[in-house]
Amino acid sequence: MATYLIDLSPDDMKRRLPEALRVYVDAMRYPRGTEEQRAALWLEHTRRAGWKCVAAVEVAESGTGAGAESGTDAGTESGADLIDAPLLGIAYGYSGAPDQWWQQQVISGLQRVGASPGRIAELMASYFELTELHIEPRAQGKGLGEALTRRLLAGRDESHVLLSTPEINGEANRAWQLYRRLGFTDVIRGYHFAGDPRPFAILGRPLPL
Template identity: 35%
Template sequence: MMNPVAVGPLDLTARVDDALDVQALAFGLSAEEQRVRRSIVLRHLLVPGALSYGATEEDGRLVGFVYGVPCDRAQWWSTVVEPYLMRNEHDDWLDDAFTITELHVLPSHQRLGLGRALITGLTDLVSQPRTLLSAIDTESPARALYRALGYRDLARRVRFPSAARPYAVMGAPLPLLRPESPHHRTGP
Protein backbone atom coordinates (compact mmCIF):
# COMPACT_ATOMS: atom_id res chain seq x y z
CA MET A 1 0.00 0.00 0.00
CA MET A 2 1.33 3.41 -1.05
CA ASN A 3 1.82 6.15 1.55
CA PRO A 4 -0.19 9.35 0.98
CA VAL A 5 1.69 11.89 -1.14
CA ALA A 6 1.40 15.67 -0.90
CA VAL A 7 2.16 17.79 -3.97
CA GLY A 8 3.14 21.43 -3.55
CA PRO A 9 5.90 24.04 -3.59
CA LEU A 10 9.36 22.63 -2.87
CA ASP A 11 12.55 24.31 -1.63
CA LEU A 12 14.62 22.58 -4.27
CA THR A 13 17.84 24.25 -3.15
CA ALA A 14 17.47 22.53 0.23
CA ARG A 15 16.36 19.22 -1.33
CA VAL A 16 18.62 19.14 -4.41
CA ASP A 17 20.35 15.89 -3.42
CA ASP A 18 17.00 14.17 -2.75
CA ALA A 19 15.73 15.40 -6.12
CA LEU A 20 18.81 14.12 -7.94
CA ASP A 21 18.35 10.74 -6.25
CA VAL A 22 14.81 10.68 -7.70
CA GLN A 23 16.13 11.69 -11.12
CA ALA A 24 18.89 9.05 -10.98
CA LEU A 25 16.33 6.29 -10.36
CA ALA A 26 13.75 7.65 -12.83
CA PHE A 27 16.12 8.63 -15.62
CA GLY A 28 19.19 6.49 -15.01
CA LEU A 29 21.97 8.87 -13.92
CA SER A 30 25.41 7.80 -12.77
CA ALA A 31 26.97 9.28 -9.63
CA GLU A 32 29.15 11.49 -11.84
CA GLU A 33 26.14 12.73 -13.81
CA GLN A 34 24.38 13.52 -10.52
CA ARG A 35 27.40 15.55 -9.37
CA VAL A 36 27.43 17.56 -12.60
CA ARG A 37 23.67 18.09 -12.56
CA ARG A 38 23.75 19.28 -8.95
CA SER A 39 25.69 22.42 -9.90
CA ILE A 40 23.42 22.96 -12.93
CA VAL A 41 20.23 22.71 -10.85
CA LEU A 42 21.59 25.08 -8.20
CA ARG A 43 22.60 27.57 -10.92
CA HIS A 44 19.12 27.35 -12.53
CA LEU A 45 17.46 28.07 -9.19
CA LEU A 46 19.24 31.45 -9.09
CA VAL A 47 17.37 32.56 -12.24
CA PRO A 48 14.68 35.12 -11.35
CA GLY A 49 11.30 33.41 -11.65
CA ALA A 50 12.63 29.86 -11.10
CA LEU A 51 9.97 27.64 -9.52
CA SER A 52 9.90 24.10 -8.14
CA TYR A 53 7.24 21.68 -6.94
CA GLY A 54 7.63 18.38 -5.18
CA ALA A 55 5.72 15.22 -4.34
CA THR A 56 6.47 14.20 -0.77
CA GLU A 57 5.31 11.29 1.37
CA GLU A 58 4.15 11.88 4.96
CA ASP A 59 7.60 10.97 6.29
CA GLY A 60 9.19 13.68 4.11
CA ARG A 61 10.56 11.33 1.44
CA LEU A 62 10.68 13.07 -1.93
CA VAL A 63 9.15 10.83 -4.61
CA GLY A 64 8.89 13.34 -7.48
CA PHE A 65 9.80 16.87 -8.47
CA VAL A 66 9.56 19.40 -11.24
CA TYR A 67 11.27 22.72 -11.75
CA GLY A 68 11.60 25.32 -14.42
CA VAL A 69 12.66 28.83 -15.32
CA PRO A 70 11.38 31.62 -17.55
CA CYS A 71 12.74 31.03 -21.05
CA ASP A 72 15.68 33.18 -22.08
CA ARG A 73 17.22 32.98 -25.55
CA ALA A 74 20.68 33.35 -23.97
CA GLN A 75 20.27 30.17 -21.88
CA TRP A 76 22.20 27.12 -23.06
CA TRP A 77 19.04 25.07 -23.69
CA SER A 78 17.51 27.82 -25.82
CA THR A 79 20.66 28.23 -27.91
CA VAL A 80 20.66 24.49 -28.68
CA VAL A 81 16.96 24.22 -29.59
CA GLU A 82 16.60 27.54 -31.44
CA PRO A 83 17.93 26.33 -34.83
CA TYR A 84 15.56 23.34 -34.72
CA LEU A 85 12.63 25.58 -33.82
CA MET A 86 13.60 28.06 -36.58
CA ARG A 87 13.47 25.28 -39.19
CA ASN A 88 9.85 24.67 -38.22
CA GLU A 89 9.04 28.39 -37.84
CA HIS A 90 8.45 27.99 -34.11
CA ASP A 91 11.37 30.01 -32.69
CA ASP A 92 8.86 32.63 -31.44
CA TRP A 93 8.03 30.06 -28.72
CA LEU A 94 11.31 31.03 -27.04
CA ASP A 95 9.78 34.40 -26.21
CA ASP A 96 7.46 34.82 -23.24
CA ALA A 97 7.48 31.14 -22.26
CA PHE A 98 8.30 29.15 -19.14
CA THR A 99 10.66 26.21 -19.62
CA ILE A 100 10.10 22.99 -17.69
CA THR A 101 13.68 21.99 -16.96
CA GLU A 102 13.19 18.66 -15.21
CA LEU A 103 10.21 16.49 -14.23
CA HIS A 104 10.87 13.13 -12.59
CA VAL A 105 8.88 10.67 -10.48
CA LEU A 106 10.26 7.56 -8.82
CA PRO A 107 9.43 4.46 -10.90
CA SER A 108 7.48 3.03 -7.94
CA HIS A 109 5.24 6.13 -7.97
CA GLN A 110 4.73 6.52 -11.71
CA ARG A 111 1.30 6.18 -13.36
CA LEU A 112 -0.43 7.53 -10.25
CA GLY A 113 -1.01 11.07 -11.55
CA LEU A 114 1.94 12.62 -9.73
CA GLY A 115 3.68 13.85 -12.89
CA ARG A 116 0.45 15.53 -14.00
CA ALA A 117 -0.09 17.08 -10.55
CA LEU A 118 3.49 18.33 -10.40
CA ILE A 119 3.59 19.97 -13.82
CA THR A 120 0.09 21.48 -13.64
CA GLY A 121 0.67 22.77 -10.12
CA LEU A 122 3.93 24.40 -11.14
CA THR A 123 2.69 25.93 -14.39
CA ASP A 124 -0.41 27.32 -12.66
CA LEU A 125 2.02 29.63 -10.80
CA VAL A 126 3.77 31.14 -13.82
CA SER A 127 2.93 34.43 -15.49
CA GLN A 128 4.01 33.45 -19.01
CA PRO A 129 1.25 32.46 -21.49
CA ARG A 130 2.96 29.25 -22.63
CA THR A 131 5.42 26.57 -21.65
CA LEU A 132 8.19 24.57 -23.31
CA LEU A 133 10.00 21.36 -22.50
CA SER A 134 12.17 18.74 -24.13
CA ALA A 135 11.65 15.00 -23.89
CA ILE A 136 13.40 12.01 -25.41
CA ASP A 137 12.00 11.71 -28.94
CA THR A 138 10.25 8.40 -28.57
CA GLU A 139 6.68 7.40 -27.90
CA SER A 140 6.78 7.09 -24.11
CA PRO A 141 4.39 7.50 -21.19
CA ALA A 142 5.99 10.92 -20.57
CA ARG A 143 5.26 12.11 -24.11
CA ALA A 144 1.69 10.77 -23.85
CA LEU A 145 1.23 12.73 -20.62
CA TYR A 146 2.57 15.91 -22.21
CA ARG A 147 0.21 15.53 -25.17
CA ALA A 148 -2.74 14.98 -22.81
CA LEU A 149 -1.80 18.26 -21.11
CA GLY A 150 -1.89 20.14 -24.43
CA TYR A 151 1.75 20.00 -25.49
CA ARG A 152 2.52 19.50 -29.16
CA ASP A 153 5.75 18.82 -30.99
CA LEU A 154 7.51 21.98 -32.14
CA ALA A 155 10.74 20.26 -33.23
CA ARG A 156 11.88 16.65 -33.35
CA ARG A 157 15.23 14.88 -33.64
CA VAL A 158 16.86 17.65 -31.56
CA ARG A 159 20.43 16.76 -30.65
CA PHE A 160 21.87 17.96 -27.35
CA PRO A 161 25.69 17.77 -27.24
CA SER A 162 25.94 15.30 -24.35
CA ALA A 163 22.81 13.23 -25.08
CA ALA A 164 23.01 9.89 -26.87
CA ARG A 165 19.38 10.01 -28.03
CA PRO A 166 17.49 12.75 -29.90
CA TYR A 167 14.88 14.86 -28.14
CA ALA A 168 11.60 16.51 -29.10
CA VAL A 169 10.83 20.08 -28.09
CA MET A 170 7.20 20.45 -27.09
CA GLY A 171 5.12 23.52 -26.31
CA ALA A 172 1.70 24.18 -24.80
CA PRO A 173 -0.43 27.22 -24.04
CA LEU A 174 -1.17 27.85 -20.38
CA PRO A 175 -3.09 26.83 -18.42
CA LEU A 176 -2.41 23.20 -19.25
CA LEU A 177 -5.36 20.99 -20.12
CA ARG A 178 -7.09 19.09 -17.34
CA PRO A 179 -8.89 15.80 -17.80
CA GLU A 180 -12.64 16.16 -17.92
CA SER A 181 -14.54 14.75 -15.01
CA PRO A 182 -17.00 12.05 -16.15
CA HIS A 183 -19.66 14.07 -14.31
CA HIS A 184 -18.78 17.38 -15.89
CA ARG A 185 -18.60 17.37 -19.66
CA THR A 186 -18.89 20.15 -22.14
CA GLY A 187 -20.56 19.95 -25.49
CA PRO A 188 -23.36 17.68 -26.72
Protein backbone atom coordinates in the same frame (compact mmCIF):
# COMPACT_ATOMS: atom_id res chain seq x y z
CA MET B 1 1.28 6.60 3.66
CA ALA B 2 -0.20 9.76 2.15
CA THR B 3 1.10 11.98 -0.60
CA TYR B 4 1.20 15.76 -0.53
CA LEU B 5 2.27 18.34 -3.09
CA ILE B 6 4.44 21.19 -1.85
CA ASP B 7 6.41 24.11 -3.29
CA LEU B 8 10.17 24.17 -2.70
CA SER B 9 12.01 27.48 -2.27
CA PRO B 10 15.55 27.89 -3.61
CA ASP B 11 16.83 27.24 -0.06
CA ASP B 12 14.72 24.06 0.23
CA MET B 13 16.15 22.86 -3.07
CA LYS B 14 19.69 23.59 -1.94
CA ARG B 15 19.14 21.67 1.31
CA ARG B 16 17.40 18.74 -0.40
CA LEU B 17 19.52 18.66 -3.55
CA PRO B 18 21.06 15.19 -3.02
CA GLU B 19 17.61 13.66 -2.49
CA ALA B 20 16.11 15.54 -5.47
CA LEU B 21 18.95 14.33 -7.69
CA ARG B 22 18.46 10.78 -6.44
CA VAL B 23 14.81 10.92 -7.58
CA TYR B 24 16.00 12.20 -10.97
CA VAL B 25 18.64 9.48 -11.41
CA ASP B 26 16.25 6.70 -10.30
CA ALA B 27 13.41 7.97 -12.52
CA MET B 28 15.63 8.33 -15.58
CA ARG B 29 17.47 5.09 -14.77
CA TYR B 30 20.78 6.90 -15.16
CA PRO B 31 23.91 5.40 -13.64
CA ARG B 32 24.78 6.32 -10.07
CA GLY B 33 27.19 9.22 -10.08
CA THR B 34 25.14 11.26 -12.57
CA GLU B 35 23.96 13.25 -9.54
CA GLU B 36 27.34 14.94 -9.08
CA GLN B 37 27.42 16.06 -12.71
CA ARG B 38 24.05 17.82 -12.38
CA ALA B 39 24.30 19.35 -8.90
CA ALA B 40 25.91 22.68 -9.84
CA LEU B 41 23.53 23.15 -12.75
CA TRP B 42 20.39 22.50 -10.68
CA LEU B 43 21.62 25.02 -8.09
CA GLU B 44 22.39 27.60 -10.77
CA HIS B 45 18.86 27.11 -12.13
CA THR B 46 17.37 28.14 -8.76
CA ARG B 47 18.78 31.63 -9.35
CA ARG B 48 17.09 32.10 -12.74
CA ALA B 49 14.17 34.51 -13.15
CA GLY B 50 10.79 32.85 -12.71
CA TRP B 51 12.23 29.66 -11.16
CA LYS B 52 9.56 27.53 -9.53
CA CYS B 53 9.84 24.07 -8.03
CA VAL B 54 7.15 21.68 -6.82
CA ALA B 55 7.51 18.31 -5.15
CA ALA B 56 5.47 15.31 -4.09
CA VAL B 57 6.28 14.10 -0.60
CA GLU B 58 5.25 11.05 1.35
CA VAL B 59 4.18 11.15 4.99
CA ALA B 60 2.81 8.64 7.47
CA GLU B 61 -0.96 9.24 7.61
CA SER B 62 -1.02 9.68 11.39
CA GLY B 63 1.80 12.25 11.21
CA THR B 64 -0.06 15.09 9.49
CA GLY B 65 -3.42 15.27 11.24
CA ALA B 66 -4.55 17.27 8.25
CA GLY B 67 -6.84 14.94 6.33
CA ALA B 68 -4.05 13.41 4.32
CA GLU B 69 -5.02 12.00 0.97
CA SER B 70 -3.28 9.34 -1.00
CA GLY B 71 -2.37 8.44 -4.55
CA THR B 72 -3.34 10.88 -7.24
CA ASP B 73 -5.77 12.73 -4.98
CA ALA B 74 -2.63 14.26 -3.54
CA GLY B 75 -3.20 16.84 -0.84
CA THR B 76 -1.80 20.33 -1.06
CA GLU B 77 -0.79 21.04 2.55
CA SER B 78 2.45 22.96 2.85
CA GLY B 79 3.13 22.91 6.59
CA ALA B 80 6.58 22.81 8.09
CA ASP B 81 6.15 19.07 8.80
CA LEU B 82 5.93 18.41 5.06
CA ILE B 83 8.95 20.35 3.92
CA ASP B 84 11.38 17.63 5.00
CA ALA B 85 9.18 14.61 4.24
CA PRO B 86 10.72 12.07 1.82
CA LEU B 87 10.50 13.10 -1.84
CA LEU B 88 8.51 10.99 -4.31
CA GLY B 89 8.74 13.41 -7.20
CA ILE B 90 10.13 16.73 -8.28
CA ALA B 91 9.46 19.22 -11.07
CA TYR B 92 10.89 22.64 -11.79
CA GLY B 93 11.33 25.23 -14.48
CA TYR B 94 11.92 28.94 -15.09
CA SER B 95 11.28 31.72 -17.59
CA GLY B 96 13.11 31.30 -20.88
CA ALA B 97 15.70 34.00 -21.66
CA PRO B 98 18.15 34.75 -24.51
CA ASP B 99 21.29 34.13 -22.40
CA GLN B 100 20.27 30.50 -21.73
CA TRP B 101 22.00 27.63 -23.53
CA TRP B 102 18.70 25.78 -23.97
CA GLN B 103 17.06 28.74 -25.71
CA GLN B 104 20.06 29.14 -28.01
CA GLN B 105 19.89 25.45 -28.87
CA VAL B 106 16.15 25.61 -29.59
CA ILE B 107 16.63 28.66 -31.83
CA SER B 108 19.30 26.77 -33.85
CA GLY B 109 16.90 23.84 -34.13
CA LEU B 110 14.07 26.08 -35.30
CA GLN B 111 16.33 27.71 -37.88
CA ARG B 112 17.42 24.28 -39.08
CA VAL B 113 13.82 23.17 -39.66
CA GLY B 114 13.13 26.40 -41.57
CA ALA B 115 11.01 28.27 -39.03
CA SER B 116 10.59 31.93 -39.99
CA PRO B 117 12.21 34.66 -37.87
CA GLY B 118 8.71 35.80 -36.93
CA ARG B 119 7.74 32.34 -35.71
CA ILE B 120 10.99 32.04 -33.73
CA ALA B 121 10.50 35.46 -32.14
CA GLU B 122 6.92 34.58 -31.26
CA LEU B 123 7.96 31.28 -29.65
CA MET B 124 10.89 32.76 -27.72
CA ALA B 125 9.19 35.96 -26.52
CA SER B 126 7.43 34.50 -23.50
CA TYR B 127 7.72 30.89 -22.38
CA PHE B 128 8.18 28.82 -19.27
CA GLU B 129 10.78 26.07 -19.69
CA LEU B 130 9.61 22.91 -17.97
CA THR B 131 13.14 21.78 -17.20
CA GLU B 132 12.80 18.70 -15.01
CA LEU B 133 9.92 16.36 -14.11
CA HIS B 134 10.64 13.09 -12.33
CA ILE B 135 8.71 10.61 -10.21
CA GLU B 136 10.29 7.77 -8.22
CA PRO B 137 9.75 4.52 -10.18
CA ARG B 138 7.61 2.97 -7.43
CA ALA B 139 5.27 6.00 -7.46
CA GLN B 140 4.89 6.30 -11.25
CA GLY B 141 1.61 5.60 -13.04
CA LYS B 142 -0.65 7.09 -10.38
CA GLY B 143 -1.15 10.59 -11.75
CA LEU B 144 1.55 12.29 -9.67
CA GLY B 145 3.43 13.54 -12.76
CA GLU B 146 0.29 15.23 -14.04
CA ALA B 147 -0.48 16.72 -10.62
CA LEU B 148 3.03 18.18 -10.33
CA THR B 149 2.88 19.57 -13.87
CA ARG B 150 -0.46 21.25 -13.21
CA ARG B 151 0.80 22.76 -9.96
CA LEU B 152 4.02 23.96 -11.59
CA LEU B 153 2.21 25.64 -14.50
CA ALA B 154 -0.64 27.18 -12.50
CA GLY B 155 -0.71 30.98 -12.50
CA ARG B 156 2.28 31.52 -14.80
CA ASP B 157 2.62 34.82 -16.67
CA GLU B 158 4.27 33.30 -19.76
CA SER B 159 2.17 32.75 -22.88
CA HIS B 160 3.29 29.14 -23.30
CA VAL B 161 5.37 26.27 -21.95
CA LEU B 162 8.18 24.45 -23.76
CA LEU B 163 10.07 21.29 -22.83
CA SER B 164 12.41 18.73 -24.34
CA THR B 165 12.09 14.99 -23.96
CA PRO B 166 14.06 12.09 -25.47
CA GLU B 167 12.55 10.60 -28.62
CA ILE B 168 11.08 7.15 -27.96
CA ASN B 169 9.84 4.76 -30.64
CA GLY B 170 6.11 5.22 -30.98
CA GLU B 171 6.08 7.83 -28.18
CA ALA B 172 5.61 4.79 -25.97
CA ASN B 173 6.53 5.91 -22.51
CA ARG B 174 4.81 7.69 -19.62
CA ALA B 175 6.44 11.05 -20.33
CA TRP B 176 5.10 11.12 -23.88
CA GLN B 177 1.68 9.87 -22.78
CA LEU B 178 1.51 12.60 -20.15
CA TYR B 179 2.58 15.40 -22.48
CA ARG B 180 0.15 14.34 -25.22
CA ARG B 181 -2.68 13.98 -22.69
CA LEU B 182 -1.96 17.53 -21.53
CA GLY B 183 -2.11 18.86 -25.09
CA PHE B 184 1.59 19.39 -25.87
CA THR B 185 2.27 19.49 -29.62
CA ASP B 186 5.46 19.21 -31.69
CA VAL B 187 7.77 22.22 -31.98
CA ILE B 188 10.85 20.32 -33.28
CA ARG B 189 11.33 16.54 -33.65
CA GLY B 190 14.55 14.55 -33.70
CA TYR B 191 16.71 17.40 -32.45
CA HIS B 192 20.28 16.80 -31.33
CA PHE B 193 21.41 19.11 -28.53
CA ALA B 194 25.12 19.91 -28.66
CA GLY B 195 27.07 17.23 -26.80
CA ASP B 196 24.24 14.66 -26.57
CA PRO B 197 23.97 11.83 -29.11
CA ARG B 198 20.29 11.17 -28.34
CA PRO B 199 17.52 12.71 -30.46
CA PHE B 200 15.06 14.89 -28.53
CA ALA B 201 11.65 16.35 -29.23
CA ILE B 202 10.83 19.92 -28.27
CA LEU B 203 7.16 20.12 -27.33
CA GLY B 204 4.99 23.03 -26.29
CA ARG B 205 1.51 24.27 -25.57
CA PRO B 206 -0.16 27.56 -24.73
CA LEU B 207 -0.70 28.60 -21.12
CA PRO B 208 -2.79 28.44 -19.05
CA LEU B 209 -3.00 24.67 -19.03
